[in-house]
Amino acid sequence: MRALFIVTPPGLEGPCVHEARTLGADDVREVVGGVECRGDPAAILRLNLGLRTGSRILLRLGEGRLADLGGLAASVDWRSFMRPSGTVAIEVAGGGSRPGALERQVREEVLRQVPAARFVSAEAEQSVHLRLSQGTLTLSLDTTGPHLHMRGYRQETGAAPLRENLAAGILLLAGYDGSQALVDPMCGSGTFLIEAATIALRRAPGSLRTFACEGWPSTPEGLGAQVRQELRALERSAPAPIVGSDRNAGALGVARRNATRAEVFDSITLGRVDVADAAPPPGPRGILVANPPYGKRLGEARELGSLYRGFGERLRSAFGGWTVAILVADPALGAALRLREPRAIPLRNGGIPCTLLLAEI
Ligand SMILES: C[S@@+](CC[C@H](N)C(=O)[O-])C[C@H]1O[C@@H](n2cnc3c(N)ncnc32)[C@H](O)[C@@H]1O
Incomplete structure (x- = not known):
């Protein structure tokens, strides 16, 4: 079971809690800006496919103080989440004057384990999130890819469409x-x-698209087809x-x-x-x-x-x-x-x- 954080538009945390429970997540609770829960690889995929209200699902990799970042990044098995020459983006939130330094530390550790990884600023196969808030650093991995509201059907919009x-x-x-x-x-x-x-x-609202976690080397082969069939x-x-x-x-x-x-x-x-x-x-x-x-x-x-x-x-x-x-x-x-x-x-x-x-x- 992995710790997960579902990023949710403000005001939709309540319905998202209910959805996450229905989709089989464990230890679901509402927090500021989203919903915390736990789940195995099948639950991560089921949440991505089935959540109607969430924006994206982050896998928590670790938490610590600023000085712990090197150790936190080294404790992650990056090979299980990245193809050998996959593209990676590192997003830093709340890094104050040091976002570049924080990003560099993660990048060095990723490259030590996955030497051919390519760093890009947009449309990466895999996004790594670093958040510094009140002295606590959280390292997470995006499991979703393009945000969940992008179901795949809305290629045209009218005036002022809703997400x-x-x-x-x-x-x-x-x-x-x-x-x-x-x-x-x-x-x-x-x-x-x-x-x-x-x-x-x-x-399942995500049934027309795929998700970042489906490309992880550690995701069991056939899991996507199995969860899609269960939901269908x-x-x-x-x-x-x-x-x-x-x-x-x-x-x-x-x-x-x-x-x-x-x-x-x-x-x-x-x-x-x-x-x-x-x-x-x-x-x-x-x-x-x-x-x-x-x-x-x-x-x-x-x-x-x-x-x-x-x-x-x-x-x-x-x-x-x-x-x-x-x-x-x-x-x-x-x-x-x-x-x-x-x-x-x-x-x-x-x-x-x-x-x-x-x-x-
Ligand atoms: C903000 S948009 C709705 C957007 C919609 N929820 C979506 O996701 O695309 C408002 C809509 O009201 C329609 N509208 C404005 N006045 C109207 C009227 N008197 N009768 C029917 N529709 C009207 C407009 O044509 C426009 O499509």
Whole structure:
């Protein structure tokens, strides 16, 4: 069992704890900025494949004081994590005035063990992380590669798209478990719909891509295929409708192509509808989720005010009894929705502070 740290977007630590436990990690606990847990090589791969909310998973190699770095780096069997001529990046966080010196010490030890390793600054097969915080140095290895929100399906985006792990986290915070009807009446490139479909299908969100840990010489051969097969055996068909609409035909085209690449198009219904005419699908009430335009340019405020007011009115007239989850960046626009006693959860979307408003209509 290895010690792991799942880096998580702020506000999604809670759902990530639940996910990590479900995916078989041990000793799972929430900490600042993420989730600590333990797992064997199969669990590391299962977490990478199956986590919807995490950003990346770091394997803890050791911890100590600054003066211990040489010993810490020497205690790692770098050959078990790197191909003989693989590419490596060393990232230093909080190194003060000495990041170059810290990086050099690790680089020397890696080269002693893996003499043909090539050091690069981006797109490395393997990233090593050094973090110095309050005198404690942590040495970690990235198990993920490109961050987990890069599922592989979103090759095109609309205006202001949401990161896939934030979209999935919002669905989980709203209580979506894949069994309820789901509507996104301003679906843009379709991120909520596609993430909802993978939840409904119980499909591992990472099933379209590979992960850094799969290239480690120490990862047992065939483990990737075995864990993928285990996860595929859990899949089912979507039990309830997942409906997206937007007034912009171009955005709907992007949503359709993204859903096709994600192999979930058959589980989604798309339509060109203004939010003022959005309607629930037949059947039991469900969850409505939306990320309305938040307006970056001056002059948009008045137009957006009437969009949000109209959206709020449509919710009350057509979606009685539904749960709504609406991500807003501007509190005044959020207030224009006139939701009843919303629960407000602070999140960040692409660095912009936002609030998720959760309410019953
Ligand atoms: C911030 S984007 C949504 C992004 C989306 N969550 C994604 O991941 O791509 C807002 C969307 O609302 C749509 N929209 C704006 N006004 C609308 C209206 N009156 N009716 C329907 N859709 C509208 C825009 O076309 C845009 O696609």
